[in-house]
Amino acid sequence: MxxxxxxxxxxxxxxxxxxxxxxxxxxxxxxxxxxxxxxxxxxxxxxxxxxxxxxxxxxxxxxxxxxxxxxxxxxxxxxxxxxxxxxxxxxxxxxxxxxxxxxxxxxxxxxxxxxxxxxxxxxxxxxxxxxxxxxxxxxxxxxxxxxxxxxxxxxxxxxxxxxxxxxxxxxxxxxxxxxxxxxxxxxxxxxxxxxxxxxxxxxxxxxxxxxxxxxxxCGKVYQNLMVDVNATNYKLKERCKKIVREATQVSYDEAEKVLQETDYKVKPAIVMILANVDYEQANLLLEQSKGFVREAIRKSD
Incomplete structure (x- = not known):
């Protein structure tokens, strides 16, 4: 041996x-x-x-x-x-x-x-x-x-x-x-x-x-952003805001407002902004798209 x-x-x-x-x-x-x-x-x-x-x-x-x-x-x-x-x-x-x-x-x-x-x-x-x-x-x-x-x-x-x-x-x-x-x-x-x-x-x-x-x-990424990040603390909540701002070009305050509506879930927040839909519709689009943000946005057209 x-x-x-x-x-x-x-x-x-x-x-x-x-x-x-x-x-x-x-x-x-x-x-x-x-x-x-x-x-x-x-x-x-x-x-x-x-x-x-x-x-x-x-x-x-x-x-x-x-x-x-x-x-x-x-x-x-x-x-x-x-x-x-x-x-x-x-x-x-x-x-x-x-x-x-x-x-x-x-x-x-x-x-x-x-x-x-x-x-x-x-x-x-x-x-x-x-x-x-x-x-x-x-x-x-x-x-x-x-x-x-x-x-x-x-x-x-x-x-x-x-x-x-x-x-x-x-x-x-x-x-x-x-x-x-x-x-x-x-x-x-x-x-x-x-x-x-x-x-x-x-x-x-x-x-x-x-x-x-x-x-x-598996659809956990949009562009090169980790849109399924689990916001369990202050640092990660701030990261969620940065991700939403990067993906949508909205202001810090707007990103924070939408994320509060989604309980800091990034995917529906991005879809809400880019597809101009409410939280319920964003989740439905994501479900129909098997979690892929880009496809969910496309389906809203």
């Missing part, structure tokens, strides 16, 4: 940083920055697989399915970072996009010994969430061999859910249990084997792409 691990790209020695412990602070940072610049190029090579993933996630959502990010350690926490930002950004339910981390909530802060090595634990965790054929599981593991992630993908395929693997090694083990395999090759880390660096950064960027593109396709 150890020999197999050391042969992984993510575990190999980076000759560029062999004198890391001798470098000045500015040179350490320059070197890390140079290595990080390789990440977008690596992601560009797997855009077709990311696109395919967005399509299956979108199809899942329109069929009332859910998206599960599954990982251990850093990979699990990356999934959590993306999942928890979706409700405030897009007003999704906490059920729609979920993070499943080996060891449960305790593992968010402290590693739970042995959890990542247990395939059956992943099966148990997904059974508890009643994984179905309408759902999508994205298994995240930089090494591409984490048993917990492998177990999750195998179970997803068994129940008929779409299984997607995300790793940073070619021909990774988890790819063999996925309908779509995303292998983003970021190369050896500056600090040998520390995949919280380039590999984790690439994975976070890819999850950002998957969730954001899926939300765009």
């Amino acid at each position: 150890m020999e197999r691990l050391t042969k992984l790209m993510t575990e190999t020695y980076n000759p560029k940083s062999k004198e890391l412990d001798q470098l000045t602070t500015d040179r350490i940072l320059q070197l890390m920055n140079e290595e990080d610049m390789l990440i977008p190029k690596a992601i560009s090579k797997v855009l077709p697989e990311i696109e395919e993933t967005v399509e299956v996630v979108y199809q899942s959502f329109i069929n009332n399915g859910r998206l599960f990010y599954v990982g251990a350690g850093t990979s699990g926490r990356i999934g959590l970072l993306d999942a928890v930002e979706c409700p405030p950004t897009f007003s999704t339910s906490s059920e729609m996009i979920q993070a499943v981390i080996a060891g449960g909530s305790d593992a968010m802060m402290v590693a739970v010994e042995g959890a990542e090595d247990n395939e059956d634990l992943a099966v148990r965790d997904l059974k508890e969430r009643q994984l179905s054929e309408d759902d999508v599981v994205i298994g995240i593991a930089a090494s591409g061999r984490t048993p917990y992630v492998k177990g999750a993908l195998k179970y997803a395929q068994m129940v008929g859910a779409k299984a997607v693997s995300l790793s940073s090694n070619e021909e990774s083990e988890i790819s063999h249990y996925a309908d779509i395999a995303i292998e983003v090759i970021t190369g050896p880390e500056v600090l040998t084997g520390s995949t919280r660096l380039k590999a984790a950064t690439a994975h976070k960027m890819i999850l950002n792409m998957i969730s954001t593109a899926s939300m765009v396709k």
Whole structure:
């Protein structure tokens, strides 16, 4: 097992940083920055697989399915970072996009010994969430061999859910249990084997792409504005006003007035202004347009 691990790209020695412990602070940072610049190029090579993933996630959502990010350690926490930002950004339910981390909530802060090595634990965790054929599981593991992630993908395929693997090694083990395999090759880390660096950064960027593109396709965006933002505090209410003003060119006071009528729901506020309709009519137009603001405005003509 150890020999197999050391042969992984993510575990190999980076000759560029062999004198890391001798470098000045500015040179350490320059070197890390140079290595990080390789990440977008690596992601560009797997855009077709990311696109395919967005399509299956979108199809899942329109069929009332859910998206599960599954990982251990850093990979699990990356999934959590993306999942928890979706409700405030897009007003999704906490059920729609979920993070499943080996060891449960305790593992968010402290590693739970042995959890990542247990395939059956992943099966148990997904059974508890009643994984179905309408759902999508994205298994995240930089090494591409984490048993917990492998177990999750195998179970997803068994129940008929779409299984997607995300790793940073070619021909990774988890790819063999996925309908779509995303292998983003970021190369050896500056600090040998520390995949919280380039590999984790690439994975976070890819999850950002998957969730954001899926939300765009679901009608959560008008122009490039997050019109389904959940205004739960003062800052977000001010953001709602800014969004409405940007979309409609009305004054601050007018945006505030209309948003008070909609209980700070941005979509109907924009439709009310641009289609010159009342709140009830705006909601009807949005319902007929499946939540797409541009289509709702068009239907008012």
